[in-house]
Amino acid sequence: MSGTNGIKAEKAGGLTGINRAILVAAFALLAAAIGYSVWRDTTPAADPAAEDVAAPRDQLAAIEARTAREPNSADAWTALGAARFDLGDFAGAIAAYEKATRLSPDAAGLWSALGEARVMASERDPMPAAAARAFDKAIALDASDPRARYFLAVKKDIGGDHKGAIDDWFALLADTPEGAPWEADLHRTIEQVGAIHRIDVAARLASTRPRAPTADEMPVAARAIPGPSRAEMEAASQLPKGQQDAMIAGMVDGLEAKLKANPADVDRWIMLMRSRMTLGETAKAAQALKDAMAANPGATARLKAQGQLLGVPGA
Structure with missing residues (x-):
């Protein structure tokens, strides 16, 4: 490696x-x-010179x-x-x-x-x-x-x-x-x-098999942002890398915007954490966890369990 x-x-x-x-x-x-x-x-990286720095x-x-x-x-x-x-x-x-x-x-x-x-x-x-x-x-x-x-x-x-x-x-x-x-x-x-x-x-x-996930750990941590349709996926595959990245970022930002309108949707918060971690945006994932717990204090245990499974900082 x-x-x-x-x-x-x-x-x-x-x-x-x-x-x-x-x-x-x-x-x-x-x-x-x-x-x-x-x-x-x-x-x-497609361009080691720096597009993601x-x-x-x-x-x-x-x-x-x-x-x-x-x-x-x-x-x-x-x-x-x-x-x-x-x-x-x-x-x-x-x-x-x-x-x-x-x-x-x-x-x-x-x-x-x-x-x-x-x-x-x-x-x-x-x-x-x-x-x-x-x-x-x-x-x-x-x-x-x-x-x-x-x-x-x-x-x-x-x-x-x-x-x-x-x-x-x-x-x-x-x-x-x-x-x-x-x-x-x-x-x-x-x-x-x-x-x-x-x-x-x-x-x-x-x-030796990994254990079954607990109720708090499943199933949302295994999912990410709501996926695009097949047609959207086929169209996206034809885009240059930069446009693909912009499309993904737009989907994640859209998910975050929905949470601002409905912060009680715990599953969407977990999807947002997963998406941020997948993109390498660990600080944003940590902030999502903090915001999710503040908006849903009754779901703190579940959110922290999902965050730990995903590796979110501070979970």
């Missing part, structure tokens, strides 16, 4: 090919605080302005950490997440997000002590935090306990909601580590 993940692996002296693979797979673990999409590193940086400026206005808002610092992480500014993400954890020290997802940023910012150590401490803190607050569990298994594998790491990943797989964004990558990691270290995992993989 190319991009920043590959660069980091080259810098991390002593990393094996499988350690590179498991660190890369970690970024599909979209649970709790950061929604980082692996496809952004594997799908080449301005919007995230403009968005970053708006989020930074929010932290200046609301310096005691953990949500604002969380959104800034997510935005900086998405831009590859891992040192900046660390600084933002450290402020968020000081303001909201009991949020496990923030600690695991901080740990992930510390891993990515490290030039040579694939599992810095500070990152491990953040993951330990996350687990102490929430033993089910998927990202912390994943990375602590990575730590075992790096330390030579390959079987222990595989066992931990199997346990995480068994606790993973079916269809979760990280399910396939976790499955693949187990296969790869097993193959490299000659540990037979085939039978266990065949018998």
